[in-house]
Amino acid sequence: MPYRMVCLIKQVPDTRNITSDVLREDGTVNRQALPAVVNPDDLFALEMALGVKDKFGGEITVISMGPPMAIEVLKDALSRGADNAILLSDKGFAGADTLATSYVLEWAIRKNGNFDLIFCGRQAIDGDTAQVGPQVAEKLDIPQVTLAEAIEYLNGDEIVIRRIIDGGYERIRGRMPLLITVINTAQRPRPPSAKRLMFWKKGKISSGAESEEERRRLVNRGLLIPVWNIEELGCPANICGFAGSPTRIKRVESVKLTPRDHKYFDTSEQGIKDLINELIDEHAI
Amino acid sequence: MNRNVMENSVWVFAENGNKTVADVSLELMGKGRELADQLHSELVAFIIGNDVSNFAPELIACGADKVYVAEHPQLANYLTLPYSRIAVDLIKKYRPGVLLMGATNIGRDLAPRIASHMRTGLTADCTDLEIGDYKVGKKAWEHILLQIRPAFGGNIIATIVTPEKRPQMATVREGVFKRPDSDYSRKGEIVQLKPKVTEEDVILKIVERVKAEKKVNLKSARIIVAGGMGVGSRESFEIIHELAKILGGEVGATRAAVDAGFIDREYQIGQTGVTVRPNLYIASGISGAIQHRAGMQESDRIIAINTDPNAPIFSIAHYGIVGDLNETIPKMIKAYKEKD
Numbered sequence: 001m002p003y004r005m006v007c008l009i010k011q012v013p014d015t016r017n018i019t020s021d022v023l024r025e026d027g028t029v030n031r032q033a034l035p036a037v038v039n040p041d042d043l044f045a046l047e048m049a050l051g052v053k054d055k056f057g058g059e060i061t062v063i064s065m066g067p068p069m070a071i072e073v074l075k076d077a078l079s080r081g082a083d084n085a086i087l088l089s090d091k092g093f094a095g096a097d098t099l100a101t102s103y104v105l106e107w108a109i110r111k112n113g114n115f116d117l118i119f120c121g122r123q124a125i126d127g128d129t130a131q132v133g134p135q136v137a138e139k140l141d142i143p144q145v146t147l148a149e150a151i152e153y154l155n156g157d158e159i160v161i162r163r164i165i166d167g168g169y170e171r172i173r174g175r176m177p178l179l180i181t182v183i184n185t186a187q188r189p190r191p192p193s194a195k196r197l198m199f200w201k202k203g204k205i206s207s208g209a210e211s212e213e214e215r216r217r218l219v220n221r222g223l224l225i226p227v228w229n230i231e232e233l234g235c236p237a238n239i240c241g242f243a244g245s246p247t248r249i250k251r252v253e254s255v256k257l258t259p260r261d262h263k264y265f266d267t268s269e270q271g272i273k274d275l276i277n278e279l280i281d282e283h284a285i
Numbered sequence: 286m287n288r289n290v291m292e293n294s295v296w297v298f299a300e301n302g303n304k305t306v307a308d309v310s311l312e313l314m315g316k317g318r319e320l321a322d323q324l325h326s327e328l329v330a331f332i333i334g335n336d337v338s339n340f341a342p343e344l345i346a347c348g349a350d351k352v353y354v355a356e357h358p359q360l361a362n363y364l365t366l367p368y369s370r371i372a373v374d375l376i377k378k379y380r381p382g383v384l385l386m387g388a389t390n391i392g393r394d395l396a397p398r399i400a401s402h403m404r405t406g407l408t409a410d411c412t413d414l415e416i417g418d419y420k421v422g423k424k425a426w427e428h429i430l431l432q433i434r435p436a437f438g439g440n441i442i443a444t445i446v447t448p449e450k451r452p453q454m455a456t457v458r459e460g461v462f463k464r465p466d467s468d469y470s471r472k473g474e475i476v477q478l479k480p481k482v483t484e485e486d487v488i489l490k491i492v493e494r495v496k497a498e499k500k501v502n503l504k505s506a507r508i509i510v511a512g513g514m515g516v517g518s519r520e521s522f523e524i525i526h527e528l529a530k531i532l533g534g535e536v537g538a539t540r541a542a543v544d545a546g547f548i549d550r551e552y553q554i555g556q557t558g559v560t561v562r563p564n565l566y567i568a569s570g571i572s573g574a575i576q577h578r579a580g581m582q583e584s585d586r587i588i589a590i591n592t593d594p595n596a597p598i599f600s601i602a603h604y605g606i607v608g609d610l611n612e613t614i615p616k617m618i619k620a621y622k623e624k625d
Binding site for chain 2: 013015031097098099102126127128129130131132133134135136137138139143144145146147160164165166167168169170171172173174175184245246247248249250251252253254255256257258260262263264265266267269271272273275276277278279280282284285
C-alpha cells in the first residue's frame, strides 16, 4: 500500500565546523558566515521516508519553516527523491520558539491533507532541543516514536520500529498515523541524484513580482515551490512566531574567559616528565 | 495549603532508573528543594511505573514534601502516551509553577509532549536554574524560574524565562546538579494515585527491549582523559583509551568527536552529554567550546593539550601543553611507566 508521508526539515547554520574565520573578536559566532545546510538529522529522516517509498510506494511532502532562502533545503530534499515541497514563510513566523514552531507545522500538515507517517530528525544542530517533533505529534493528537533507527516491519497500517533507549534499544509495534523522529545511526542518507539536482536547480518560489507568463511557465514545468504564509495557512497570527512563543530571553551574556594562571610544559621528553612528576607529587595520578 | 503556594510549587518528574530512581531525578530534587525554599513553596515529586512506591521514601529523604505515585502493571516500561496523559492530568489538577525533568531519552520524549499540551515553554539542557524577576516595559514578573543555558553562538549564556504560562518547564542533564544527601528523618506525604490505562494509551506496544548494563561511569571517575576533533579519527582515539587505562581513568569525548564517529555517544561530556567533576581532566585536541566547558570546567585540575595556543581550553586549564597530542600522549605514557 502506498503511504502518504510528510518530512519536516530545517535549514541550519553548519555549526559542525566552526573555524576561526566565523568567530567574532568577542568569541561569538557570526551566524551569517556559516554555510546554511539541511539539518543533518533531517536527512536521516528523509532517507527513512524514501526507504518506505522505495519498498511500498507513496508520496513524500517535505515541509520547512524559514525565510525565503530556506527554499534551498527543500530543493536539496527534492533532489534526493521527495515528491513535493512546501515552504512556510512569513515575517510573522520569525522569533518562534519550539512551541510556536510546532503550531505552524501542525497547521501546515493539516492543510496538506491526510497522512500516514510524519518524519523528523531527532534534533537540530542549532538548538539541540529535540522538542519540535514531539510537540507536533501532541498537537496532531497522534503517537510518536522518538530516536528511531529503522522501520523493521510495515504492513497496512501496522508498523514495527527499532528505537534507541538509554543503554540499549527496543522494538515498538504501533499503528499509523504516527510521527517518527530519526537518529543519525539510521540508514545513511542517499546523495541527491544528478538529474534531479539539475532540474531543481531552476526551482523557485513565487516572488509575487514575476509576470503572469513567467509564473505560468514555472507552474507548467513543475518548478514552482509553493509558499504558505499566515494568511494561506489560515492560522491565528497570535500563535505564531515571537507573539506565540511562551518563552522569552531575559538576558544574553558573553562569557569572558579570564586566563587562569597556568603552567606550560613543553613537549620535550623532559617537559612531559616534569608534568607527570608534578601530577604525582600532587597525588593527582 | 492555600492556592498561591500550590500554584508556585516545584515539581520533579522522578524517572524510574534501573530498580532505583534515576540519578538525574535525585539531582533535580536537590535543586528543586532550593527553588521551592526560595519560593516559600513545596517540592513535589511524581513517579509513574509499576512497583515504584518503594522509591517514595528516597524522594522524601532527598527533599520532597509530597510524592505522587502512579502505579499500573502496564506502566512498567516508559510509553509516551500513558505517561504524558497521567502527567498532564496531574498538572491540570494541581497546577505546579515549575516542572523539572531529566534530559534523558525519556525526559526528552515526555517533556515536549507535556509542554505542547499545556501550551507552555520548555527549555532544554539547562546548566543552571534560579529564581528571579523579569521586566519588560511596564510589566514585571516576580519570583519566576530563570532557565540558564549556553546558546548557539560561541561564548554565550542565555537566561530564558516563561513569564505567562505554567508550569515553567526545563530539562537538565545528568551531573549538572549535585545529588543531595539523603535525610531519612525528613517527613513527607505519599499519595497513591489509581491510574487507569486505556486501550488508546497502549496503541503502541513494546515488543522487545534490550538493555545493556551501563558501561561507562564518567560521573564518578577521578581521572578523565577526553578527546576532541583534534584526535582526528576513531583509530587515533586508541591512544586516549591507552592513557586513560594506564592512569586508571575513564575516557570522555566532545560532542564533535562523537558526531564524527570517533567514539560512542555514552562518552560525551558537555551541555548535551554528562557533566563531570574529576580530580584530573586531560583535554586532548579539544578547543573548548562553551558547550563542552559547561560539562567539565569544575574539574579540580585540567590539562589542555592542543596545537592551537589560542584555543579557549587553555583559559580554563591549570596545565597547558601546546603541541600535537599524537606526540605528547605517548610521551606521557612513557614518562608515567618510567616513574620512580
